[in-house]
Amino acid sequence: MPLGTSASHSKSGRTTSKTRSASKTEAKQQDAIALLMADHDEVEALFKQFQQAKKNGGDKADIVEQICKALTVHAEIEEEIFYPAARGALADKDEDDLIDEAEVEHASIKSLVEQLQDTDPNDELFDAKVKVLCEYVNHHVKEEEDEIFPKIKKTDLDLAELGVELRECKQELMEEV
Ligand SMILES: [Fe+2]
Numbered sequence: 438m439p440l441g442t443s444a445s446h447s448k449s450g451r452t453t454s455k456t457r458s459a460s461k462t463e464a465k466q467q468d469a470i471a472l473l474m475a476d477h478d479e480v481e482a483l484f485k486q487f488q489q490a491k492k493n494g495g496d497k498a499d500i501v502e503q504i505c506k507a508l509t510v511h512a513e514i515e516e517e518i519f520y521p522a523a524r525g526a527l528a529d530k531d532e533d534d535l536i537d538e539a540e541v542e543h544a545s546i547k548s549l550v551e552q553l554q555d556t557d558p559n560d561e562l563f564d565a566k567v568k569v570l571c572e573y574v575n576h577h578v579k580e581e582e583d584e585i586f587p588k589i590k591k592t593d594l595d596l597a598e599l600g601v602e603l604r605e606c607k608q609e610l611m612e613e614v
Pocket residue numbers: 473477511515578581
């Protein structure tokens with residue numbers, strides 16, 4: 438069946454190349470909210486790694502360093518790019534208040550990050566500081582994902598374009614921090 442074979446081969450070839458190019462496009466076009474949520478997941482995974490390291494005697498300091506860097510960069514791209522865009526898109530005063538609260542929460546998170554960066558991993562308060570930081574971050578992430586992001590999705594903000602800006606800023610900051 439030369440025809441069948443040829444058609445099947447050609448179909449399979451098309452599918453493969455289509456799949457490959459679709460996943461490439463998807464990676465390139467991760468929108469603003471998808472990018473920020475991926476950051477949230479990454480930090481959550483790092484906090485879990487810290488719990489494991491505590492149990493197994495792993496390198497807690499290295500994990501905390503990664504947590505601090507990820508949170509610093511994430512807070513910066515939200516404050517510089519995402520929150521101002523959100524304020525512009527959310528007309529309602531109550532919605533604007535949500536961004537005010539998010540910025541206040543960032544200040545608490547950043548203060549604890551700075552404290553942790555100055556704390557020796559053998560200090561008796563080191564683990565407690567990581568735990569409280571994790572609680573602050575969980576609370577803040579929940580507010581963003583449950584309250585702010587759904588409201589933003591209903592606006593006409595160009596999330597794809599904003600995703601490009603966030604990614605570029607993040608890449609620059611990752612090299613600096
Ligand atoms: Fe966030």
